[in-house]
Amino acid sequence: MIFCKSGGCSAKLGPKVLSKVLSKLPKFEDENLLVGFDSSDDASVYKLTDDIAMIQTLDFFPPMVNEPYIFGQIAATNAVSDIYAMGGTVKTAQNIVCFPENEDLNILGQIMAGGASKIMEAGGILSGGHSVNDESIKYGLAVTGIVNPQKIYQNNTIELNDDLILTKPLGVGIIMAANSVGEASDEAMQKAIKSMTTLNKKTAEIMTDYDVHACTDVTGFGFICHLLEMVAKDYSVDVYAKNLPIIKEALTYADNFLITSAGQRNRNFAGEKVSFADEISFAMQEVLFDPQTSGGLLISVNSKDSKSLVEEMQKAEIDARIVGKVTNLNKYKINVM
Incomplete structure (x- = not known):
């Protein structure tokens, strides 16, 4: 049997390991934190006003395709998806980059251009980011969206006969x-x-x-x-x-x-x-x-x-x-x- 390791979301920690770690973190009490990490939901949601709540998420991973521009598009599409899963609208995004300094920087430029194209398509604004010199390439984004606090979709609120x-x-x-x-x-x-x-x-x-x-x-x-x-x-x-x-x-x-x-x-x-x-x-x-x-x-x-x-x-x-x-x-x- 061949077990193939790939980039993308295949690089995530397994659910068993992750749930064990998260269970040991302190729980934060704030009436405006409408969705935190305790329900393993797609993003956090924090209430700002009676009509507006902020959705925050981030996602990054190693490449799963050889084309840098397409990899950037995939990473951005994946990152903004959590906003949509919560019922929100994409507003801003910031790049997360791990890249070796001695590698061709044109590759990094293509990755980030691919990501920017999808943020634009989502109707958001790319507002900054952070980079780290690393031997292995990783890319993703932190994304912020907004949603009406009364219209949030959570992952654990299914109903009988749905x-x-x-x-x-x-x-x-x-x-x-x-x-x-x-x-x-x-x-x-x-x-x-x-x-x-x-x-x-x-x-x-x-x-x-x-x-x-x-x-x-x-x-x-x-x-x-x-x-x-x-x-x-x-x-x-x-x-x-x-x-x-x-x-x-x-x-x-x-x-x-x-x-x-x-x-x-x-x-x-x-x-x-x-x-x-x-x-x-x-x-x-x-x-x-x-x-x-x-x-x-x-x-x-x-x-x-x-x-x-x-x-x-x-x-x-x-x-x-x-x-x-x-x-x-x-x-x-x-x-x-």
Whole structure:
């Protein structure tokens, strides 16, 4: 079995390690801190006025593609996604750069230009940043957005009988892993790059008109572990494997054991909290644990609204699908069928 290490969100610490560290940090009491790190949400939210709250997030990682400009675009698209997952609007961003001084600085310029292009597309302003001389290249951004305090989407506020909607295809991490050993096709790479450089902006704009109860973006912890954060120990979820949007080549590569070590960490963390029907293949399981870079939004919405929401998103060329249902038949469990 080949365990491929890649850049992007595959470089994240595993959820088990991270949760252990975060559990030891002091809890900060402030009535204006509406969302902190205790719920493992996508970003923090701090109330400024009755009508305005500030969303803060940051994300950075090593390259997962060879083209510097595209890497910068992916990193920025990924960083601003947390703002959209919270229901907010992007306002400002600052670069985070690790780069070797003896390397060609034109490469750094291309990376940052790619990032700036996506911040502009998001409607934000690039306002500064910080750089460190490092042997390995890493890039990302700290992003600030705003949201009405009454209209925040959190990741753990799903409700019974909600439908789950996913808005981008899974499998990006596996394709990057295959590419790192020269096994990914050009077609698969182009599909993955298109997904990773597509902002979740339009998705976020559309869903504001519907009865959305919870939202998160699917990144380094994969579909399953991000869904576990949404369940929050109160519900179970049925996942419809046949409905999932997937880059088809990822299933082929997973069958050939071109998978990531981060995906295995996600699988180990989920443990007995997830069950698979007998017909769910090994490759499908790996796609569900696969760490995504700049993935789609996973939305928990009133079942009365789900069909209309999906139809509107699909008209906007968003590959949205109803992929599951919230139940409470056995609490804190994901059932993939």
